[in-house]
Amino acid sequence: MQTIRWGIIGCGDVTEVKSGPGFQKAEHSELVAVMRRDAALAEDYARRHNVPKWYSDAELLIEDPQVDAVYIATPPAFHKEYAIKAMKAGKPVYVEKPMAMNVAECEEMLEASRQADVPLFVAYYRRQLPRFLKVKELLESGIIGEVRLVTTIHLGQFKKSSWRVQPEISGGGLFVDVASHTLDLLDYLLGPIASIQGFAGNQGHHYEAEDIVTGTYQFESGVFGTGNWCFTSYEDMDKNEIVGTKGKITFSTFQNNPIVVSTLEGEEQYMIEHPHHIQQPLIQTVVDALRGQGICSSTGSSAIRTSKVMDDILKAYYLKDR
Known part of the structure; x- marks a missing residue:
């Protein structure tokens, strides 16, 4: 071949x-x-x-x-x-x-x-990493029951400006750069987002792009979601929680933390390393x-959905461009 x-x-x-x-x-x-x-x-x-x-x-x-x-x-x-x-x-x-x-x-x-x-x-590429394939496997196993809610919190300390916070080059700020990974991963795990509302602002005034974002969304499946991203925080941290009728799954998009499954019976952890490349x-x-x-x-047809979610969240902040 x-x-x-x-x-x-x-x-x-x-x-x-x-x-x-x-x-x-x-x-x-x-x-x-x-x-x-x-x-x-x-x-x-x-x-x-x-x-x-x-x-x-x-x-x-x-x-x-x-x-x-x-x-x-x-x-x-x-x-x-x-x-x-x-x-x-x-x-x-x-x-x-x-x-x-x-x-x-x-x-x-x-x-x-x-x-x-x-x-x-x-x-x-997170769609194909072993760690997140495990999250998908756990969801499909029914261990946390029917999914009701997903929450994301992503905190970042201020870092020196780069092209990633120049909207004319990157399309936005760090939200576009990093939240796109989480939003696409949620699309992969829970299906497409059907409706979205969001707010974006600039609290640190270090650059022109947004540095704080809140989004609320509903998936086609009926699952509700909220996300908060702040890039002028005191620490670097990101955490996603998928809550179901029998338990929840907690995992990080970026940090090298274990997957944690919590139910009324107790807690189980799965530590799965990322490949070098x-x-x-x-x-x-x-x-x-x-x-x-x-x-x-991960195709153009799936990726455009993530771009649509980000555009909808940021449109009020970038009225002239979006």
Whole structure:
């Protein structure tokens, strides 16, 4: 069967350990080219990671006949442009999260995927991590009964500003960067969100983007949810609780904490470590799907739902842009 030969557009920090080596270590997958606008940095990455080709022009990588599929690891402001170019060239795309700057851009990308008849995948890799597959297994086992409510609290200390808090590059602030993971994971575990209300503000005044967000939502299944994100807190912490008629499951999206199942009978913990290259399990499902040997659960069609939730929560804060 065919080996999928990958090219990376934007070989920055996220590709050093989290994702880049995953394309080399996944079965029937090979990383053959990388691109970065700084030619010296592109060449350095290729040398250090034993990648045969490097480019400083994204279009040259897309046009390379030895590149079968393209991974876009740039900031969100460039996702739509590169994804559409790659798909128009007939090449499947795996794009970093969030999928794009807003829902309108996501819709353009999905239309390009349909027109070119090539798949579009999004790097919501928590859907395939063993820890969260265990959470899904526990939910499906019925151990906590019928799910009624999910709550999320995410606290972060103020950190020096970066492109992630520049809305013109990232699509918002740290909420967009990190809450997208949690919201997509809840979509995977509990199904799509049907309705949403939210509030966003800026309490720290360190930058223009939002730094505090509250969302309330109802899933299509009837489950209710609330989320609170504050990025000017005294500590770094995140916790999700899924409450059912017989118990609850507590777990963290980002921190290396155990899954805790609490019922009237007692408490049980499951500590499941993440793989070293954290995107590799999802990358494997992408490769398998491209080879006709399986499916990937994180596609443009699923990822646009998360973008829609974030847009709805933030629309009052970004009236001019959304």
